[in-house]
Amino acid sequence: MRLQREKHHLRMNEMLEHYYSQASQLPVEVRGQVEKAWNGQAVILYAYVDLNPQFKSQEQWLVLGAKEIAYVKRDGESYTFKYIDRKLITGVQEIPGLSYTRLVLLSGDIEAPHLVLRYSHRQRRAVSNIAFVLDQQAGNKSFNGETSNKVSSDEIYQESMLHSIKEAQASVAKNKFAVVFRLLSYLAPYKLSVAIGMGGALLMTAMALLPPFITGYLIDSVIKPFQTGAMSYEEAIQISIYTIAGLALTYIFREFFAYLRLSKMAYLGEYVAKDLRDHVYSHLQKLSLNYFSSKQTGSIISRVGSDTDRIWDFIAFGVVEVTTSIIMLIGLGSVLLYLDWRLGLLVVVPLPLILYMIFRHGEKMQSLFLRAWRKWSALTDCLSDTIPGIKVVKAFNREEYEVSRFEKRNDSVLGEFNRIHKAWTSFWPLLMLSIQAIILSVWIFGVPRVLSPGEEVTALSAGTFVSFVLYLTMFIQPIEIIGQMARMVNRATSSAHRVFEVLDTKPQIKDQGSAVKLEPVEGRVEFKQVSFSYDGVRQTLKAVSFDVSPGEMIGLVGPSGSGKTTLVNLLARFFDVGSGQILVDGVDLRDLESGHYRKQLGMVLQDPYLFHGTILENIRYAKPEASLDEIIQAAKAANAHDFIIKLPQAYDTMVGERGHTLSGGERQRLSIARAILVDPRILILDEATSAVDSETEKKIQDALDTLCKGRTVFAIAHRLSTLTAADRLLVMKDGRLVETGSHEELLRIEGGVYRKLFETQQRLSGSQFLRE
Amino acid sequence: MLGQDANKRRVRIVSSPENKVSLRRSESGLLLFKKAGEEEISVSVQLCFPWSGADRFLSLKNSDLKEVHLVSNLMDLDHDSRDALLKTMLEEQFVFEVIDVYDVREEFELRVWNVRTTFGDRDFQTPLNSWPRELGSGSLLVKDVNGDVYLIRDLKALSKKAQEKVWAFLDE
Ligand SMILES: Nc1ncnc2c1ncn2[C@@H]1O[C@H](COP(=O)(O)OP(=O)(O)O)[C@@H](O)[C@H]1O
Numbered sequence: 001m002r003l004q005r006e007k008h009h010l011r012m013n014e015m016l017e018h019y020y021s022q023a024s025q026l027p028v029e030v031r032g033q034v035e036k037a038w039n040g041q042a043v044i045l046y047a048y049v050d051l052n053p054q055f056k057s058q059e060q061w062l063v064l065g066a067k068e069i070a071y072v073k074r075d076g077e078s079y080t081f082k083y084i085d086r087k088l089i090t091g092v093q094e095i096p097g098l099s100y101t102r103l104v105l106l107s108g109d110i111e112a113p114h115l116v117l118r119y120s121h122r123q124r125r126a127v128s129n130i131a132f133v134l135d136q137q138a139g140n141k142s143f144n145g146e147t148s149n150k151v152s153s154d155e156i157y158q159e160s161m162l163h164s165i166k167e168a169q170a171s172v173a174k175n176k177f178a179v180v181f182r183l184l185s186y187l188a189p190y191k192l193s194v195a196i197g198m199g200g201a202l203l204m205t206a207m208a209l210l211p212p213f214i215t216g217y218l219i220d221s222v223i224k225p226f227q228t229g230a231m232s233y234e235e236a237i238q239i240s241i242y243t244i245a246g247l248a249l250t251y252i253f254r255e256f257f258a259y260l261r262l263s264k265m266a267y268l269g270e271y272v273a274k275d276l277r278d279h280v281y282s283h284l285q286k287l288s289l290n291y292f293s294s295k296q297t298g299s300i301i302s303r304v305g306s307d308t309d310r311i312w313d314f315i316a317f318g319v320v321e322v323t324t325s326i327i328m329l330i331g332l333g334s335v336l337l338y339l340d341w342r343l344g345l346l347v348v349v350p351l352p353l354i355l356y357m358i359f360r361h362g363e364k365m366q367s368l369f370l371r372a373w374r375k376w377s378a379l380t381d382c383l384s385d386t387i388p389g390i391k392v393v394k395a396f397n398r399e400e401y402e403v404s405r406f407e408k409r410n411d412s413v414l415g416e417f418n419r420i421h422k423a424w425t426s427f428w429p430l431l432m433l434s435i436q437a438i439i440l441s442v443w444i445f446g447v448p449r450v451l452s453p454g455e456e457v458t459a460l461s462a463g464t465f466v467s468f469v470l471y472l473t474m475f476i477q478p479i480e481i482i483g484q485m486a487r488m489v490n491r492a493t494s495s496a497h498r499v500f501e502v503l504d505t506k507p508q509i510k511d512q513g514s515a516v517k518l519e520p521v522e523g524r525v526e527f528k529q530v531s532f533s534y535d536g537v538r539q540t541l542k543a544v545s546f547d548v549s550p551g552e553m554i555g556l557v558g559p560s561g562s563g564k565t566t567l568v569n570l571l572a573r574f575f576d577v578g579s580g581q582i583l584v585d586g587v588d589l590r591d592l593e594s595g596h597y598r599k600q601l602g603m604v605l606q607d608p609y610l611f612h613g614t615i616l617e618n619i620r621y622a623k624p625e626a627s628l629d630e631i632i633q634a635a636k637a638a639n640a641h642d643f644i645i646k647l648p649q650a651y652d653t654m655v656g657e658r659g660h661t662l663s664g665g666e667r668q669r670l671s672i673a674r675a676i677l678v679d680p681r682i683l684i685l686d687e688a689t690s691a692v693d694s695e696t697e698k699k700i701q702d703a704l705d706t707l708c709k710g711r712t713v714f715a716i717a718h719r720l721s722t723l724t725a726a727d728r729l730l731v732m733k734d735g736r737l738v739e740t741g742s743h744e745e746l747l748r749i750e751g752g753v754y755r756k757l758f759e760t761q762q763r764l765s766g767s768q769f770l771r772e
Numbered sequence: 773m774l775g776q777d778a779n780k781r782r783v784r785i786v787s788s789p790e791n792k793v794s795l796r797r798s799e800s801g802l803l804l805f806k807k808a809g810e811e812e813i814s815v816s817v818q819l820c821f822p823w824s825g826a827d828r829f830l831s832l833k834n835s836d837l838k839e840v841h842l843v844s845n846l847m848d849l850d851h852d853s854r855d856a857l858l859k860t861m862l863e864e865q866f867v868f869e870v871i872d873v874y875d876v877r878e879e880f881e882l883r884v885w886n887v888r889t890t891f892g893d894r895d896f897q898t899p900l901n902s903w904p905r906e907l908g909s910g911s912l913l914v915k916d917v918n919g920d921v922y923l924i925r926d927l928k929a930l931s932k933k934a935q936e937k938v939w940a941f942l943d944e
């Protein structure tokens with residue numbers, strides 16, 4: 001498949017030019033000059049800057065070297081260069097405006113910064129990469145500026161530029177035909193079936209051409225000679241019987257070939273669709289969380305479901321129908337010209353015109369469909385807004401407003417659909433009328449020739465004329481099919497593209513070839529200058545460093561949005577660090593075999609997810625081989641056993657979507673049981689108790705205490721009181737680790753973040769007491 | 773409860789007239805903000821209602837994007853400060869103004885726009901299921917995959933052909 005990808009897709013530099021018409025790399029001339037000024041030291045990173053101070057388009061480049069940065073500006077035909085020593089930059093500001101960002105390289109003097117740059121958001125990621133390095137250096141004097149880039153500056157630049165596009169669409173096919181060809185390549189394993197199916201279709205078409213011919217023959221060579229007395233009754237009957245038998249045979253063969261074609265292609269389509277579904281689903285499971293957060297769940301689900309179904313439709317019927325229709329048209333045209341070239345031309349010449357009319361009509365319908373789609377989605381938005389939010393609607397007494405909003409949108413949907421109906425209902429009868437006109441003209445020109453005396457050159461036999469007329473009626477169906485071809489191909493290619501897109505997305509978390517297995521994980525965790533960004537622009541974690549010994553229990557605290565969840569997500573390797581390193585037992589996480597590592601990792605999340613299935617299956621999820629004994633032990637340890645046996649079907653109760661609804665605390669305890677069962681070496685508790693009342697919290701807390709013994713634990717809690725058991729607290733704020741120490745130590749810090757948090761909570765719980 | 777009271781008091785102090793603020797533009801085009809008794813800092817302007825009330829409620833943010841001052845009415849500022857603020861505001865409101873639409877087409881998962889802006893010719897992309905936004909007064913706003921904003925200020929002023937291209941995205 002690798003090779004195919006190369007063949008059918010644009011490469012990154014082509015994509016950049018295709019989408020942005022922007023230079024796909026630093027101009028050679030600029031790179032040469034800059035590297036010469038730097039005595040041959042290589043460019044580390046660079047970015048394009050597209051706005052000048054007057055907010056007009058001007059080519060500028062920001063180039064990062066080991067010691068300096070270069071600001072390059074194009075004036076007319078030449079470039080001007082400005083070099084700034086990186087050590088002199090005291091800070092970096094990136095300030096987003098409505099459609100541009102301003103980058104300021106500070107100098108310590110607010111009046112005279114080193115550089116002020118403006119660029120559209122499109123350039124933001126690439127510039128941000130440079131800003132990040134400069135910012136790190138400004139905040140950390142010992143920073144040596146070395147970046148461990150294994151990737152070339154060109155690749156980083158191209159990746160950054162195309163990131164948003166790839167998020168919307170991971171791969172870019174060269175064109176529709178490339179997608180169709182790729183789709184057809186899935187037929188390769190089924191060559192024989194395809195050959196039989198296509199052969200059947202062709203023979204079927206050929207058979208369909210026979211009956212009118214035979215009819216003409218019967219009239220000219222049997223009926224007419226008999227009527228003029230040139231043939232005896234017996235002879236005529238004899239030939240007629242043979243002819244009719246021949247006719248019957250063509251019908252039988254035709255349907256036999258139809259059967260061959262339909263059955264072969266229908267099965268084939270199913271196989272291809274199944275292959276695709278399997279591929280897509282197993283590939284989805286490999287993809288990183290990033291992929292899932294950048295797409296709507298519905299859109300991912302439809303790729304496995306309805307998109308593969310459309311592909312089946314296309315392969316089973318579309319491909320064959322279109323080919324046979326084209327062959328049919330060509331066949332009919334040739335037969336007509338062969339039978340009588342004068343009348344034939346009458347039919348064949350207007351044909352392209354009719355096809356063109358259909359094509360134009362399709363174009364017009366596209367823009368109507370687009371409008372209708374937009375109005376329709378406004379209507380469904382209304383639904384998906386208010387149905388889940390129905391409580392709010394009722395609470396604020398906005399039912400009437402919502403009803404009238406819906407009606408308004410519904411009206412405009414109706415308007416659009418009416419527009420569509422008006423367009424096609426007036427088009428097709430008109431088109432049919434023009435086809436009838438052609439048929440009529442065949443009669444007008446043909447009948448006088450049939451009636452003319454036989455010795456004239458333009459004379460036409462009655463039989464030829466009849467078969468001609470019969471052939472004419474066969475024109476309509478293929479024309480209709482070809483008319484719909486554009487739409488069918490569009491639908492199939494966009495479905496196929498969506499499916500291929502999933503297949504072409506590379507998992508971001510990938511194990512090295514020489515991945516290490518830790519057996520068992522001891523649980524020493526080190527963060528070394530870890531930075532991370534979800535979007536490549538805003539740093540969510542900034543140079544976080546700490547050490548945790550095996551068996552230590554760490555409490556992570558800090559205001560919401562400070563990056564606690566992000567930190568543990570990195571530890572679970574849902575994402576890879578942006579820069580810096582995470583070591584577990586001294587091994588870089590990226591060198592570990594991720595599956596094996598995650599098996600020794602337990603996570604209890606704030607909103608635990610239960611799959612559709614029984615309680616037993618849910619607890620057993622991570623360890624399918626667990627015995628019933630173990631399950632009960634785990635459930636007891638999680639304080640879940642008691643509520644489970646109150647349910648009439650106990651451990652066999654169905655839960656999850658459409659199943660028995662459990663309360664937040666109950667689901668929480670099930671997920672704790674699930675974690676206990678795998679006996680993890682490193683345990684992550686992310687606000688595991690924040691969504692429950694205090695009595696349930698007590699039960700969960702007890703369960704957790706059992707669970708935490710003898711493991712390395714990272715516990716995130718909103719209520720600081722739940723972290724009393726922690727050996728050490730790490731305090732996060734705005735993505736930085738700002739304080740560490742025990743509860744008492746942290747309280748002693750005047751004006752400390754922890755102390756403030758603690759005091760606020762004390763006050764809150766105090767006022768709660770007053771209320772109660 | 774005590775905390776809330778303290779907050780209220782702070783709010784009152786900020787909006788009192790004796791608490792003087794002034795703004796000026798530095799040579800490099802940064803907006804510098806000074807509050808009596810505090811150090812001068814560079815700020816950016818955030819319109820609270822960019823499309824529904826652009827000349828009121830301007831939030832001044834420091835480099836951490838935290839608000840340092842809310843200008844609820846430009847008239848509250850002295851003349852020079854107002855000038856400086858307006859100039860910066862116009863800049864920060866920079867969007868690509870579309871003056872012609874050559875083509876809008878679908879390429880698989882993306883809608884590709886091929887337009888002419890006051891900035892020059894430009895191609896941009898939006899996801900298929902994200903629609904332009906019609907602002908009253910006959911303007912159309914399109915946000916691309918990168919977050920760049922394209923504004924057709926006056927639909928009627930577009931050429932007939934361009935109007936046809938965007939027709940599918942209009943309410944009427
Ligand atoms: N998947 C995500 N994509 C983009 N930004 C995210 C994502 N998850 C969290 N963030 C952002 O990262 C920051 C830190 O979030 P998080 O780690 O969840 O904080 P906490 O757990 O401390 O409340 C927040 O500003 C949040 O908006």
Ligand SMILES: [Mg+2]
Binds near residue numbers: 566
């Ligand atoms: Mg969180």
